[in-house]
Amino acid sequence: AQKITQTQPGMFVQEKEAVTLDCTYDTSDPSYGLFWYKQPSSGEMIFLIYQGSYDQQNATEGRYSLNFQKARKSANLVISASQLGDSAMYFCAMSVPLTGANSKLTFGKGITLSVRP
Amino acid sequence: GAGVSQTPSNKVTEKGKYVELRCDPISGHTALYWYRQSLGQGPEFLIYFQGTGAADDSGLPNDRFFAVRPEGSVSTLKIQRTERGDSAVYLCASRLGPSGEQYFGPGTRLTVT
Numbered sequence: 001a002q003k004i005t006q007t008q009p010g011m012f013v014q015e016k017e018a019v020t021l022d023c024t025y026d027t028s029d030p031s032y033g034l035f036w037y038k039q040p041s042s043g044e045m046i047f048l049i050y051q052g053s054y055d056q057q058n059a060t061e062g063r064y065s066l067n068f069q070k071a072r073k074s075a076n077l078v079i080s081a082s083q084l085g086d087s088a089m090y091f092c093a094m095s096v097p098l099t100g101a102n103s104k105l106t107f108g109k110g111i112t113l114s115v116r117p
Numbered sequence: 118g119a120g121v122s123q124t125p126s127n128k129v130t131e132k133g134k135y136v137e138l139r140c141d142p143i144s145g146h147t148a149l150y151w152y153r154q155s156l157g158q159g160p161e162f163l164i165y166f167q168g169t170g171a172a173d174d175s176g177l178p179n180d181r182f183f184a185v186r187p188e189g190s191v192s193t194l195k196i197q198r199t200e201r202g203d204s205a206v207y208l209c210a211s212r213l214g215p216s217g218e219q220y221f222g223p224g225t226r227l228t229v230t
Contacts, residue, residue, distance in 0.1 A: 004159075033216065033217075035218060037221075042223075043206065043223060043224055043226075044221060044222075044223045044224070045160070045208065045210075045221035046221075047218040047219070047220065047221075050217065050218050052216075091159050091160075093159070095216075098216055099215045099216035103212075103215070103216060104150060104162045104165055104173065104176075105150075105152075105160070105162065105210075105219060106162070107159030107160050107161070108159055109157075109158060109159050110158075110159050
């Protein structure tokens, strides 16, 4: 069975500073994908970034980067230059296998990020 | 282009009633997923469609829940004899190919009174 663990109950960051949101995962399958989604108070799930288990380099998308440490089974999200609009719930998710008939997502419980002006 | 749409956005029903929730995926996306999100939790998988067939319905909690996708596009999640414990946000997502990110709709908030 796959499991995603997000233990930080809530995070605060000053505007324009960087913040790291933690995520650890557990799977015995060598083929998997890791995702981060943002869920503002309005409720929609917004895709941020993706990392495949075979990718050699850490994924980056604008101000988002994924610190992928395979041996530690961690996939932390780093947000640089935080903005007020980054205040939201952030979910880490995993799909196993990476490709194929059913790559359903298993989500963590989420982390609340609050950006202070 | 248009994203995933879901209707209704909110549904309030009485215990024991039947409800239908609709999902219209991104055009051309063959994979369609339903998830359920309870308050303060991450979404939980319910069912997956590849084309018209339900390829994996292992997440459906019991036989009161059923979903269809008759033409490989729009999907309907059907809940019979609703219970208060069914109250949650029901999310639909679609994906273009065999891997990669899923794109979510805005969800349907179901409240069973």
